[in-house]
Amino acid sequence: YALKNYMPTKRELALEALHVEQQLIGEAVGSQDQVAAAWGGFNRIKFGGDHIFDVDPIIIPRDREIALQDNLLLCFTGFARSAPEIAKHQINETPQRVRELDEMQSLTDDALQVLTDVNSSLDVFGQLLGHQWGIKKSLTAQISNPDIDEIYRLGIRNGALGGKLLGAGGGGFMLFYAPKERQDAIKEALNDKLFVPFRFEDTGSKIVYFSHE
Numbered sequence: 182y183a184l185k186n187y188m189p190t191k192r193e194l195a196l197e198a199l200h201v202e203q204q205l206i207g208e209a210v211g212s213q214d215q216v217a218a219a220w221g222g223f224n225r226i227k228f229g230g231d232h233i234f235d236v237d238p239i240i241i242p243r244d245r246e247i248a249l250q251d252n253l254l255l256c257f258t259g260f261a262r263s264a265p266e267i268a269k270h271q272i273n274e275t276p277q278r279v280r281e282l283d284e285m286q287s288l289t290d291d292a293l294q295v296l297t298d299v300n301s302s303l304d305v306f307g308q309l310l311g312h313q314w315g316i317k318k319s320l321t322a323q324i325s326n327p328d329i330d331e332i333y334r335l336g337i338r339n340g341a342l343g344g345k346l347l348g349a350g351g352g353g354f355m356l357f358y359a360p361k362e363r364q365d366a367i368k369e370a371l372n373d374k375l376f377v378p379f380r381f382e383d384t385g386s387k388i389v390y391f392s393h394e
Contacts, residue, residue: 183391191236194386195219199232214348221385225293241296249296249303250381251361254341254368257375258332260352281316288313304342307358311343317350324350332371339363339370 182189189197198215202208216226216234223239223246292309295301314333318325329346332355336344340363347354354377359367368376 183388191219191385195234196232219386222381222383223296225289239293239296242299245296245299245303246381249306252303252307252358253379254336254357254359254364255377255379256332256336256355256357256371257377258329258346258352258355259374260328278320281320285313285316288316304358304360307342307344309343310345310356310358311337314343314345317345321350326351329355332374335370336367339366341367 195216195218198219199212202210202215203212212228212232212234213226216236217224220236223241225237225239227235227237229235288309292306295303295306295309325346329352333344333346336355336357336359341357341359344355344357347356357367
């Protein structure tokens with residue numbers, strides 16, 4: 182788009198990414214990552230099927246956003262996985278798990294309430310992450326495994342209040358919610374794992390460098 186001197190909207194960018202990945206390449210993947218990457222920031226994204234979605238910004242005070250960021254630990258499990266292969270199992274089995282999906286939807290409402298209510302403890306958000314993870318890994322046998330369960334168990338045992346595996350499952354990154362004073366103990370318990378520092382990104386996908394020749 183930069184080479185064409187055209188700046189797409191965030192929606193155009195997300196839809197093009199979905200088209201390339203799902204239609205042209207034919208990968209069995211979800212739609213949330215492409216939309217989240219195009220928009221950036223905190224959003225509630227509502228999907229209506231067939232690339233229909235609404236993106237509603239979640240507005241919270243900057244100090245609360247920083248506090249949430251400081252209480253999150255991103256841990257690489259050490260296991261790579263093929264997300265499309267795992268997603269295929271979810272696509273086949275998820276339609277039969279209506280009760281679990283409804284419960285996960287309800288947890289989203291609860292999490293949004295916690296984030297936007299400055300009188301609510303962010304620790305509750307961490308506990309909701311753990312509850313959501315318990316439901317998610319019950320959807321298919323491909324999402325977790327004994328090694329991932331052990332990583333989660335050690336994190337909780339050493340001070341995390343909750344957490345979940347990010348992405349399709351089977352490997353990748355575990356996100357823990359843990360108060361800062363407990364994070365060293367978690368890192369020590371999982372000292373063979375890589376903890377990746379990160380910060381929230383508010384602007385979404387953008388061209389970082391472009392020069393006309």
